[in-house]
Amino acid sequence: xxxxxxxxxxxWMEGGDVVVVNQPLLPHKFELLRLKNHKQTAEAIRNMxxxxxxxxxxxxxxxxxxxxxxxxxxxxxxxxxxxxxxxALLRDARPTAADLxxxxxxVWFAMADALRTSEGVRPIEAMRRAAVGRANxxxxxxxxxxxxxxxxxLKLLRSGSRILxxxxxxxxxxxxxxxxxxxxxxxxxxxRKVFVWVDETRPRNQGANLTSxxxxxxxxxxxxxxxxxxxxxxxxxLVDLCIVGADRIAANGDVANKIGTYQKAVLAKEHGIxxxxxxxxxxxxxKCPSGAKIPIEERSEEEMHFVWGxxxxxxxxxxxxxxxxxxxxxxxxITPAKYVTGIITESGVYKPKDIRKAxx
Amino acid sequence: xxxxxxxxxxxWMEGGDVVVVNQPLLPHKFELLRLKNHKQTAEAIRNMxxxxxxxxxxxxxxxxxxxxxxxxxxxxxxxxxxxxxxxALLRDARPTAADLxxxxxxVWFAMADALRTSEGVRPIEAMRRAAVGRANxxxxxxxxxxxxxxxxxLKLLRSGSRILxxxxxxxxxxxxxxxxxxxxxxxxxxxRKVFVWVDETRPRNQGANLTSxxxxxxxxxxxxxxxxxxxxxxxxxLVDLCIVGADRIAANGDVANKIGTYQKAVLAKEHGIxxxxxxxxxxxxxKCPSGAKIPIEERSEEEMHFVWGxxxxxxxxxxxxxxxxxxxxxxxxITPAKYVTGIITESGVYKPKDIRKAxx
Numbered sequence: 274x275x276x277x278x279x280x281x282x283x284x285w286m287e288g289g290d291v292v293v294v295n296q297p298l299l300p301h302k303f304e305l306l307r308l309k310n311h312k313q314t315a316e317a318i319r320n321m322x323x324x325x326x327x328x329x330x331x332x333x334x335x336x337x338x339x340x341x342x343x344x345x346x347x348x349x350x351x352x353x354x355x356x357x358x359x360x361a362l363l364r365d366a367r368p369t370a371a372d373l374x375x376x377x378x379x380v381w382f383a384m385a386d387a388l389r390t391s392e393g394v395r396p397i398e399a400m401r402r403a404a405v406g407r408a409n410x411x412x413x414x415x416x417x418x419x420x421x422x423x424x425x426x427l428k429l430l431r432s433g434s435r436i437l438x439x440x441x442x443x444x445x446x447x448x449x450x451x452x453x454x455x456x457x458x459x460x461x462x463x464x465r466k467v468f469v470w471v472d473e474t475r476p477r478n479q480g481a482n483l484t485s486x487x488x489x490x491x492x493x494x495x496x497x498x499x500x501x502x503x504x505x506x507x508x509x510x511l512v513d514l515c516i517v518g519a520d521r522i523a524a525n526g527d528v529a530n531k532i533g534t535y536q537k538a539v540l541a542k543e544h545g546i547x548x549x550x551x552x553x554x555x556x557x558x559x560k561c562p563s564g565a566k567i568p569i570e571e572r573s574e575e576e577m578h579f580v581w582g583x584x585x586x587x588x589x590x591x592x593x594x595x596x597x598x599x600x601x602x603x604x605x606x607i608t609p610a611k612y613v614t615g616i617i618t619e620s621g622v623y624k625p626k627d628i629r630k631a632x633x
Numbered sequence: 634x635x636x637x638x639x640x641x642x643x644x645w646m647e648g649g650d651v652v653v654v655n656q657p658l659l660p661h662k663f664e665l666l667r668l669k670n671h672k673q674t675a676e677a678i679r680n681m682x683x684x685x686x687x688x689x690x691x692x693x694x695x696x697x698x699x700x701x702x703x704x705x706x707x708x709x710x711x712x713x714x715x716x717x718x719x720x721a722l723l724r725d726a727r728p729t730a731a732d733l734x735x736x737x738x739x740v741w742f743a744m745a746d747a748l749r750t751s752e753g754v755r756p757i758e759a760m761r762r763a764a765v766g767r768a769n770x771x772x773x774x775x776x777x778x779x780x781x782x783x784x785x786x787l788k789l790l791r792s793g794s795r796i797l798x799x800x801x802x803x804x805x806x807x808x809x810x811x812x813x814x815x816x817x818x819x820x821x822x823x824x825r826k827v828f829v830w831v832d833e834t835r836p837r838n839q840g841a842n843l844t845s846x847x848x849x850x851x852x853x854x855x856x857x858x859x860x861x862x863x864x865x866x867x868x869x870x871l872v873d874l875c876i877v878g879a880d881r882i883a884a885n886g887d888v889a890n891k892i893g894t895y896q897k898a899v900l901a902k903e904h905g906i907x908x909x910x911x912x913x914x915x916x917x918x919x920k921c922p923s924g925a926k927i928p929i930e931e932r933s934e935e936e937m938h939f940v941w942g943x944x945x946x947x948x949x950x951x952x953x954x955x956x957x958x959x960x961x962x963x964x965x966x967i968t969p970a971k972y973v974t975g976i977i978t979e980s981g982v983y984k985p986k987d988i989r990k991a992x993x
Contacts, residue, residue, distance in 0.1 A: 533861025
């Protein structure tokens with residue numbers, strides 16, 4: 274998607290470097306980071322320089338391809354030792370990110386296949402080529418998933434639609450396009466006059482910081498609202514539908530997503546407003562029977578006590594609570610299937626109870 | 634209530650000065666401001682140095698008494714001209730604050746009565762005495778209302794009760810005690826082990842800034858949560874009841890309160906959790922038939938774009954949204970009566986539909 278009129282993705286590979294958008298600096302500064310080796314790439318995943326399921330997955334995949342390219346051992350055993358360490362480092366960079374493990378595994382398996390079938394090519398070279406090829410394929414697949422979600426979700430939007438969204442499930446999170454905003458981008462590109470209410474999304478402000486920034490760059494009309502305001506807007510008839518992303522979808526259609534999603538889903542139902550979840554089918558976990566089985570990550574309470582932002586020209590954080598105050602900071606919540614009107618995936622809009630059908 | 638172990642009120646009078654807690658510095662700095670004349674007092678109301686219905690009302694009342702004391706004219710016409718201007722200035726310092734107009738009017742009428750009946754005393758002196766007496770009475774009434782609400786609401790709390798509250802309707806807002814926290818303070822004083830979830834309350838963070846600070850000073854166990862988190866806590870069975878304040882209550886029991894109150898009320902109903910509103914009966918407006926007739930103040934969007942807090946030793950604000958982003962900032966919402974379990978006033982807990990009975 275566009276940044277200052279030029280098209281970008283959230284992560285890509287250039288030679289042996291992985292290039293990423295430095296997301297914590299947004300929206301105040303747009304900066305690309307050139308990660309020179311797989312340790313830097315793993316660190317960028319760990320410290321949340323990159324975030325969002327798809328972007329983390331693609332970054333991990335590129336990281337392993339990068340390791341394969343950059344590990345200069347010419348004989349097999351030392352190469353395998355070092356690439357194995359790189360694999361473990363990248364795969365574990367964020368323990369709860371299912372896409373990361375999956376993407377890194379896929380690159381690893383591609384390398385194993387290449388090793389097995391490398392006739393006429395030096396085995397290490399065959400593994401390098403396979404790793405780069407698979408990593409690029411993984412990134413491309415995320416982009417295509419976003420495009421498919423855009424096309425599928427487009428039918429839910431018309432000129433005049435006012436959409437409420439929560440958190441950021443945009444192109445920054447899914448290499449390009451994203452999930453929840455993808456149909457909005459496509460509708461906007463096609464000239465339909467859509468408008469978006471963007472939940473600020475405390476405590477990390479991904480809505481105010483990232484979603485609003487993405488929409489500004491693409492020219493999508495929107496306004497930021499406090500997470501407290503959606504109910505009033507619904508009551509006044511100013512919200513036609515909700516579209517949010519998902520971190521994980523259980524087999525029964527329960528949805529884990531950013532804290533606050535559940536509140537909006539209950540309010541939408543109370544007002545008879547359709548509540549859609551948009552997510553690539555990789556988000557669906559058919560082995561997870563229900564939301565009750567999804568653990569909720571409890572993050573540091575420091576995220577509640579301090580707010581990041583720009584003070585004049587410098588980025589800083591300010592304390593917004595009393596010095597000795599305590600807080601709790603659950604990062605996700607579970608929206609039971611009964612509050613979800615439909616789940617928008619690459620292959621169609623599914624009723625939550627039918628979501629298993631979306632898994633290939 | 635206590636601050637560093639010593640008892641304070643949010644506003645009081647000392648000679649010709651009005652002394653107030655400088656609320657915008659909280660929770661980072663506890664500072665008393667000595668307002669030397671009624672213009673300073675009006676300005677403290679206008680710029681929200683003092684906030685909360687009761688505290689604003691009492692400050693306005695003290696401001697007019699202060700004007701009566703400080704206007705040194707000895708003859709009637711010039712005194713009346715100047716006190717009339719002071720009356721208008723104080724009464725209009727915050728146009729939407731019903732308590733302010735009401736309190737300033739009461740001091741004004743007391744002065745008029747004193748003028749009419751001032752036998753044996755110089756009329757100006759009689760007016761001064763009446764003004765100071767009435768202003769002190771008004772402040773005392775707010776304190777007594779909080780004490781009554783505390784006693785009435787106490788029966789809803791037991792040892793182990795986990796209460797969710799929103800915004801600040803504490804002693805800072807009502808001279809002393811407050812409304813929503815008043816029963817909590819009393820239960821805590823009586824040794825019942827209550828625990829409070831304190832909504833951060835974006836965009837102005839009154840929960841994190843003021844309610845948490847009040848509770849810390851009194852030793853009430855609590856934790857701050859994002860406004861997004863209440864739904865999850867209810868879903869997990871961690872909330873026994875909600876108690877919030879009110880800015881205005883319509884004759885049909887609809888409640889206007891800080892933005893986000895409505896969302897919590899809908900969620901409480903969805904989970905079968907009692908949702909109480911605590912408010913002095915002066916908050917009830919029998920002439921207002923329903924919430925639909927209550928205008929919602931739309932405040933500056935700057936409150937969304939910037940967050941105040943402490944950076945090291947200095948208080949500053951940081952921008953939390955992209956430079957060109959727009960936001961909307963409705964300050965209040967309406968909670969329809971059907972979501973309210975009961976309204977705690979000085980004289981009892983009323984069903985919302987019976988709230989007219991609470992008006993004397």
